[in-house]
Amino acid sequence: MSSVPASAFLALALILFCIGLYGALTKRNTVIVLISIELMLNAVNINLVTFSKYGIAPSITGQVFALFAISVAAAEAAVGLAILISLYRTRKTVNIDEMDTMKN
Amino acid sequence: MMENAWLIPLFPLLSFLILLLFGKRLKEASAYVGILLTLASLVFSILVLFERFSEPTYSTKFDWLTIGDLHLTAGFEVNQLNALMLFIVSLVSFLVHTYSKGYMNGDERFPVFYAYLGLFTFAMLGLVISPNLLQTYIFWELVGVGSFLLIGFYYYKEEAKAAAKKAFIMTRIGDVGLFIGMILLFWETKSFEYSEIFAAVDAGAVSGTMITLTAILIFIGAVGKSGQFPLHTWLPDAMEGPTPVSALIHAATMVAAGVYLVAALFPLFAASKTALLTIAVIGAFTAIFAASIGLVQTDIKRVLAYSTVSQLGYMMLALGSAGYVAGVFHLMTHAFFKALLFLAAGSVIHAVHTQNIEEMGGLWKKLKLTGPLFLIGTLAISGVPGLSGFFSKDEILVAAWEGGHPILFFLALIAAFMTAFYMFRLFFLVFTGEARSEQKHVHESPNNMTYPMILLGVLAVIAGYVNTPWFGSFLGDWLVDGNPALGHGHVEGPIWIMIAATVVSLAGIYFAYLMYRKRSIARNTISGTGDTLHTILLNKYYVDEFYQLTVVAFTKGLSYFLRFIDVFLVEGLVKGVVGIVQGLGRTGSKMQTGQVQTYGAVAFFSLALLVVIFALTGGYLR
Amino acid sequence: MNLQSTLSILVFSPLLGIIVLAFLPKQSEKLIKVVGFLATIPALLIALAAYLHFQWGKDLADFAVSKAWIQFRGMGGVPEPFFSVNYELALSGFQLVLVVLTAVVATLSALAAAKFVKKEWKGYFMLFLLLEIGMLGVFTAENLILFFIFFEITLIPTFFLIGKWGYFEKEKAAYSFLIYNGLGSAVLLIVIMILFAKTGTTNIEMLAQIMADPSAPLSGDLKLGLLISLLIAFGVKLPIFPLHSWMLKVHVQAPPSVVMIHSGILLKIGAYGLIRFGMGIFPEQFKTLSILIAILGVINLLYGAFLAFIQTDFKMVLAYSSISHMGIVLIGLAAMNEAGVQGAIFQVISHGLISALLFFLVGVLYERTDTSLIGNLGGIAKGMPIAAGFLLAGAMASLGLPGMSGFVSEFMAFLGLFKELPWIAAVGTIGIIMTAAYLLRAVLGMTYGKSHREFTGVLDLKGVELIPVGVLMLLIVVIGVFPSVLSSPLQTTLETIMLGIGG
């Protein structure tokens, strides 16, 4: 019925995921890194929703899981920013490569 | 009685254990424990010996160790040789136990001494009733330990320590020969039992080369234990031990174990001409070699020690010339007169507190009992007619002559001359003339020291008469009874041999008399050609030094070389491993920038790599 | 009677001690020591009971236990549908004697530890008991993976025990212990995993059966490779020249009570592994390698002996002597016949007892005199005759004096090898002489002769100290005089091994 194959949605999700991943691993600005992570989560959500329609056993579960993922992502964004701000207060920078406390 | 013969070695073992555990509390009383228990052994041995005269060989065994299908057994056997040895060993041991009560009096480790004596006696008695090679080897080693402990009894003396160590290691070299021989023989005959080995040899189940090889290997064991050339050097050093020990171990019993071993395995040796000849040559050479060293030694015990080595060589010569009876006979008489000589020497040392014969002299009058007893021993060993040594030595000379090697016979004759000479040199220097140093408080030894000597003195005189050409060869006939492989009971030799032996020994005595008593011949007449000979003899042909320079130095050198390898190569390997690990660690720690992104990047890249590999190969590793 | 849970109780009984110790305050030294010691007793009692059980003619198979543990679906090309790792413990005669040895030495070592450990008893005993669990588990595990887990359990506590309670260079020793053994167990793990992946089982007996089956999915070359890997893995543990240097450091630096365990039991895991897995699973390949192993054995024997001859520290002498004695194990194994293998097993047990005894004595000496250098000691027989006597007796046992356990093993190992490879064996006998030479040199150097300095305040062995030396000496002599106490449980094991070899 649908003229758009499932793999098209999956491919879109894959590309978005890769973009997010690239951003998360290369960008220096912490805010952008956080945003990139959100983008990756979104890509995953697309997959979830896709499979809820085109899966082997399609059901509403995929969408419910996407909802959960969104809420967790929201919480994560909030906490992430809180951490970012408190870090910024002590370090006066948002550059991720200056945050290397794990080294010692 | 014979079925209870296994008890004989256990009495001294009991003594050993009691004294080891309670010696501290028993103190002086420990002597009585030792003496009584050895006496029990002696009584049993005499009973067994007499029973054996009339009854056949008794033997029994039980499984000792199971290895798959192989059942190694332990047990005991009372044959003629064993019964005789039981008697000799327990007798000498008992006498030495008694003697030591006086000699060792006041030593703070008195109980320990008796404990060691018990251990040694146990091992020696166990050795002589073993029915198989393995058991023989076990007791053989235990005897070595007993000897080791007793030599090192004065542990605080460096010389004693060195002597003990030397004795143990030198005999162990020999033991390894025995060990290898024993195992090779086992795989050839599938048994350690003497009877089965002889049966296999008799049936021709073992190849001639193998017989020769194993026989010579086993003989190496005997060489080590009996102080034959070239493993003789430990025996004179072993004189660092207390004198009763020298009498027991290094004269009468343990050193004779080598001879006993050859005698016990005689059918095996008899099957190989080469092995017999080897034994005879080594024996004859040792006899004359040791006798020549004995000519110049100045320590009373060392002279006796070299004399022991020489006499053991005699016995080996006898066995090697197929004179089984002669060898065993001389073993017996030698046990008596040499034990007597050592005990008498101990008595002398006890009196004058020195072992250097140059410092003695004129003791004949002061030691009224020891002197004559020592003389009896000297006469016996010199082979003066009428005493025990004469008969046994004659037997050996006959055997050597019949053996078909005249050179060996003449060597033995020369050795006999030397024996008579150095023994009387010893006697004259110690007992006659004037005292050459100040000797205070010289007194005769207490009774418990003299009685054993008297008994041995009697035996030294009469023991020969059990096997003489004049009154019948009772001992010889009995020994070979029912066992044709051992040869004839008594070989009638030409009469001139006996005369020659007598002349030679009397000549030796006369020379000694002239040189050391009358001093009509200057002492350096023989070595007059120069001091070189004397120096060589005094230094025992530099054998010790030779070993020191070759074997010991080689061992040390090899050890240091290996340590070099250990330190540089093996440690280098370790360092290499450590270096690699450290290098990896360093590289790893450089990557630890502390930046989450880097970690993420690396982790992700690796994951991607894996995923790609899986994607390309199609999943699960095949 | 159902005995299935006995082995689990045996293996995990020290856990009770660990739990009790965890609740004890750190300072109550006495209580900790008592608990630490008592915690080793149940295992000892059960082990002895198992031994009696056997001697009364009952079947050791009663003890075997097998519970499904981990299962997962097979992957590609494996016949079995499931990969299963079972929790399997069992007790054969060979394992039985090792378990008894472990229990005995562990108890004595706990006793020794109460004497030698001077600090942080709580941590010490907890680690020690964990170590005991590992050792007991190693010898009872019937499954390679379970074996490996227990094997690793022995490594970690030992590392800490050496590193924390040792002498001056303890950290270095601990690290070299860890690195070598870690590498060894990595190799072992690889072998186990390959076997697992190829056959789908890690049960030792099943593996042996599969290997005996000519249609097994493993090529001969692979088996040979696996055996060589095993040789390396256990060779580190044994140790085989040139993988030995870690062990020297451990023997010198570790506290005496740990060395007792280490030299007495942990080294024996190597021998156990070689016999059980090397010979049990790859009998044919073992035969191929037997000449190599014999040569390695002789090298070990002589190398250790010659180096021991020039050491100045008595601990080093003993360490090299351990190398030398492990050579005898290899010699026995290389013979591949009943006598040789039994000799090797005897040597494992015997050396366990002897080295525990000697290291305990060294510990006592060191404690009393602050030195273990032969040159600094000398004449101590005067001050401490009992210790000197035991030292001498221990040396005698070690150099293979008949009537003590060392002789029986040495004799059988050589008996075996002389049948197969007489020339190599003949070279090996030089080791017998050298053993006597270096041991006497060291022991006489310490006990006999003049004392270089006055050890007047030095006390002899007394009280509790007499228990370990007495018990060990007694066992050594009993095995030496009545070797059948040890050989009778071994016969079934030997038959199995011989069946595998086909000899």
Next chain:
Amino acid sequence: MTFSGEFLAFMGLALVALIGGVLLLNLTKVVHMVVALIFTFVAIAGIYVLLSAEFVASVQVLIYSGAITIIMLFGIMLTKHDDENEPKTGKLRKLLVFLGILGFAFAVYIGIYNFNVEQEQTALHENNTMQIGKALYSKYIIPFELTSVLLLAALVGSIILAKNEKKEADDE
């Protein structure tokens, strides 16, 4: 493949989403990046609608395009962004990550290239919200409640994190 309306819609939305993503990577100013991302989020919501998930789509618009983006903007505004130029170092890492991502994408693409299940008639679009509500309050009630706990924890956590610093500053 027919150029149906659905397909066209998908293509358009996908294009918008991808452009948003690419702009996110290539823009220099942080605020611009976030704005670029809003396009992506909204486009994704459209995709959800195509996948008959109306409720998820609306949530997407509310949460992502609305809440999260605003939070991010706040975050950007509260912090200083003086160095907007590209980092000088890390070229190797970028290459590494790029290669990794290429490989990853390639591998996954192999996986999804032929993925095509029998498309079944589903009733997801009928009363979508009610279906989700039923599922949430029956089958997934416990995860749902846990999520609320998580959100609460996140709330408290963010407040404390943000506040804690002030206290310390006061202490100083």
